[in-house]
Amino acid sequence: MGTMSDASLWTALADPHRRAIVALLLERPRPVGEIVEACGLSQPSTSKHLRVLREAGLVRVRQDAQRRVYALDPAPIAELDAWLAPYRRLWNRSLDELGRRLDRTAPDDPEEPAPKD
Amino acid sequence: MGTMSDASLWTALADPHRRAIVALLLERPRPVGEIVEACGLSQPSTSKHLRVLREAGLVRVRQDAQRRVYALDPAPIAELDAWLAPYRRLWNRSLDELGRRLDRTAPDDPEEPAPKD
DNA sequence: GTCTCTTATTCCTTGACCGGAATATAACTG
DNA sequence: CAGTTATATTCCGGTCAAGGAATAAGAGAC
Numbered sequence: 362m363g364t365m366s367d368a369s370l371w372t373a374l375a376d377p378h379r380r381a382i383v384a385l386l387l388e389r390p391r392p393v394g395e396i397v398e399a400c401g402l403s404q405p406s407t408s409k410h411l412r413v414l415r416e417a418g419l420v421r422v423r424q425d426a427q428r429r430v431y432a433l434d435p436a437p438i439a440e441l442d443a444w445l446a447p448y449r450r451l452w453n454r455s456l457d458e459l460g461r462r463l464d465r466t467a468p469d470d471p472e473e474p475a476p477k478d
Numbered sequence: 479m480g481t482m483s484d485a486s487l488w489t490a491l492a493d494p495h496r497r498a499i500v501a502l503l504l505e506r507p508r509p510v511g512e513i514v515e516a517c518g519l520s521q522p523s524t525s526k527h528l529r530v531l532r533e534a535g536l537v538r539v540r541q542d543a544q545r546r547v548y549a550l551d552p553a554p555i556a557e558l559d560a561w562l563a564p565y566r567r568l569w570n571r572s573l574d575e576l577g578r579r580l581d582r583t584a585p586d587d588p589e590e591p592a593p594k595d
Numbered sequence: 596g597t598c599t600c601t602t603a604t605t606c607c608t609t610g611a612c613c614g615g616a617a618t619a620t621a622a623c624t625g
Numbered sequence: 626c627a628g629t630t631a632t633a634t635t636c637c638g639g640t641c642a643a644g645g646a647a648t649a650a651g652a653g654a655c
């Protein structure tokens with residue numbers, strides 16, 4: 362049981378149903394029954410998705426009598442954010458260049474011939 | 479060839495090899511050959527991964543003689559960032575709570591007496 | 596204890612994806 | 626034109642994930 366949650370984090374979020382569950386839990390913690398109803402999936406299927414999310418560290422469970430209330434765990438979000446950071450820099454840079462080019466180009470100038478490499 | 483790239487964005491990044499390719503292209507645009515060599519995959523497999531990334535809108539191709547130079551497209555990064563935003567708020571909130579709790583605890587009051595053995 | 600409610604797990608089938616080998620396509624070279 | 630290089634696509638076998646049905650497990654209520 363090492364720290365292999367990195368790989369499962371992406372695969373966990375790759376499934377649309379699981380992203381829907383995550384979005385549901387963003388509003389508030391919910392017991393499984395509510396999630397089943399909201400997702401339109403069968404209860405076993407939902408439980409399996411919740412298991413994947415749990416093993417990815419994205420959700421935590423709290424036992425409340427017979428019910429199990431799932432809630433988001435904010436930690437993996439930070440992990441995603443960290444992964445995204447370098448690309449966000451690229452994005453900002455390209456926005457910058459776009460702005461500069463729009464600034465520099467004449468309105469009837471079709472395009473800049475890319476300098477050969 | 480519709481605009482169904484939203485779903486494929488996550489599935490494209492779910493694969494470790496594709497994330498590796500994306501990381502390679504973050505450094506600089508590269509022709510396929512370089513990516514093949516860096517990934518240790520076969521050329522067809524790499525081409526297929528590049529296709530998935532292309533269809534997800536994550537990379538663009540520029541033809542340079544016989545070579546095809548792939549480069550990151552920064553737009554989907556913004557999409558991911560937008561998706562992440564609400565969760566980042568949750569994360570900040572929980573960091574806030576943690577700070578408050580750390581603030582409340584006395585500095586020489588260890589939360590856990592480190593149960594060694 | 597039994598019964599009920601809520602959730603988790605197993606079994607099984609279907610469908611998707613990954614990988615490599617072989618092949619096809621495209622662009623340059625002579 | 627044939628030949629070579631660089632990349633894309635098809636074909637196929639193996640693996641893995643998803644979904645439902647049935648079943649098990651856990652926690653009250655009686």
